[in-house]
Amino acid sequence: MSVNVTSKWIAEKIKSKVVVDLHVKIFVLHEFMQETFGVRIGNLKLYRAKERARTDIHGDHARGYEDLFQYAAVILKYDPSAICKVLCDAVNMPEKWLFQRFFMAFPAQRNALHNSCRLYIGLDICHLKSKYGGVLLVAVSMDANNRMVPLAIAVCEIENTETWTWFLEILHSYFDNGSYQITFCSNTQKSLLGAIGNT
Structure with missing residues (x-):
């Protein structure tokens, strides 16, 4: 049966499926709606409902970026020795700041590097698959038992x-104590090699 239902109603009905699998396929949702509620829904409406359900469950990406300044302020309020930096582009769009980068590390991680880790830092990147893309830069070390110790993360617009x-x-500036x-x-990312030569 084909009926006219709203994306909001569909989102409520498919939320349980989206909770289990954030990337659930549209054809799976088609079958679920057909078998459970006896309705056929177009791809576009089902896609919009899926996005609405994801936003209801995990929040809106844009709102998350807007809240980063508050997030950084709360971190520094409760742990003044932490470092939390938010960089925005206020030049190209002065009427609306555009998020560029976010860096975060804590004193416990710094203490671990200085007191219980090997004199080694591994650097890597992964691409973010969210609506806005970007990259996650990470720095990790190794403790005496060869377990990875996360040191710092940053979200950037590009690598x-x-x-x-x-x-x-x-x-x-945050981790160097000048003693080793x-x-x-x-x-061996080419851009990383150039950056190491610059710092």
């Missing part, structure tokens, strides 16, 4: 020499 330089400069040399390890 290039400029973003790696920004990340490494903050990492250096650190070995860096990565998968």
Whole structure:
């Protein structure tokens, strides 16, 4: 049966499926709505309902970026020794600041590097699959039992020499105590090699 239902109603009905699998396929939702409620829904309406259900469950990405300043302020209020930086582009769009980068690390991670980790930092990247894309830059170390210890993370608009330089400069200023040399390890990204030469 084909009926006229709203995306809001559909989102409520498919929310249980989206909770289990955030990337549930549209054809799975088609079958679920047909078998459970006896209704056929067009692809576009079902896609919109799926996005609405995801937003209801996990929140809106745009709102999340808007809340980063508050998030950073709360971190620094309760842990003043932490570092939490938010960088926005206020030049190209002065009427509306555009998020660019976010960096975060805590004193417990710094203490771990200085007191219980090997003199080693691994650097890597992963691409973010959200609506707005971007990349996640990470720095990790290894403890005496060969377990990874996360040190710092940053979300950036793109991976290039400029973003790696920004990340490494903050990492250096926060973690360097001047008493030893650190070995860096990565998968030889060209932009990272240029950034290491700059810092």
